[in-house]
Amino acid sequence: MGLPEFEEPGAASSNVSAWDRKIPETVLDLYLNSLRNYPAWRRICPSYVHADIQETIELAYNNTLVRMGRSEYVFTFTERTTSLDELGEDVTTGQLEVRHHADLVFRVGASYSPTNEQRAQWTPRTVELFVDGDWVEELSRLWLRLREHERRQMQLEKQERDQHTNELFEIRRKLGANPSRSAPKPESRPIQENPVKSQDTIKNSRRPWWRGWGSKNQAS
Numbered sequence: 340m341g342l343p344e345f346e347e348p349g350a351a352s353s354n355v356s357a358w359d360r361k362i363p364e365t366v367l368d369l370y371l372n373s374l375r376n377y378p379a380w381r382r383i384c385p386s387y388v389h390a391d392i393q394e395t396i397e398l399a400y401n402n403t404l405v406r407m408g409r410s411e412y413v414f415t416f417t418e419r420t421t422s423l424d425e426l427g428e429d430v431t432t433g434q435l436e437v438r439h440h441a442d443l444v445f446r447v448g449a450s451y452s453p454t455n456e457q458r459a460q461w462t463p464r465t466v467e468l469f470v471d472g473d474w475v476e477e478l479s480r481l482w483l484r485l486r487e488h489e490r491r492q493m494q495l496e497k498q499e500r501d502q503h504t505n506e507l508f509e510i511r512r513k514l515g516a517n518p519s520r521s522a523p524k525p526e527s528r529p530i531q532e533n534p535v536k537s538q539d540t541i542k543n544s545r546r547p548w549w550r551g552w553g554s555k556n557q558a559s
């Protein structure tokens with residue numbers, strides 16, 4: 340398959356079409372914020388994995404194989420940091436490549452900027468290669484489905500957390516309304532019906548009756 344490069348004739352119109360259809364933003368977000376996390380999500384939070392994704396394999400760091408239906412994709416994201424002496428700072432850039440059935444169909448360059456949430460925010464800057472095809476519609480629809488699925492899952496988890504919090508609050512409220520249940524009563528000693536006996540009386544009370552009877556007769 341011939342791969343049109345960015346500077347070749349006809350490539351400019353293809354890249355303009357890619358920007359107009361928001362393919363750089365869609366594909367970059369699809370991989371960085373969803374698909375590259377799927378191998379880990381399947382282990383720790385499988386509810387976030389959409390049913391359309393049949394298999395995800397982490398081939399290497401930021402290199403992921405995705406199978407869905409009859410399609411197979413390989414996403415590869417690389418980062419590079421360049422020191423700019425004139426500015427006295429480092430600039431981090433990234434590049435995402437997408438292969439569809441082993442054919443390289445998309446390559447986009449991105450810039451990095453930190454956010455207040457201490458997460459990497461990647462913004463597409465240049466479309467270096469774009470081969471139009473069925474994969475464009477497939478990944479665009481997939482991006483919409485995954486975003487909706489993750490949004491619903493987050494709402495469900497929030498509802499479960501809120502319900503759990505409300506149940507704990509209700510339990511504490513009921514315990515607080517009934518002091519006998521919320522705190523144990525102080526331990527109280529039983530009331531003694533008889534006065535305290537002397538040690539001699541206690542010792543004599545423990546002796547068998549026949550021993551006391553015998554000693555009394557001997558004394559008499």
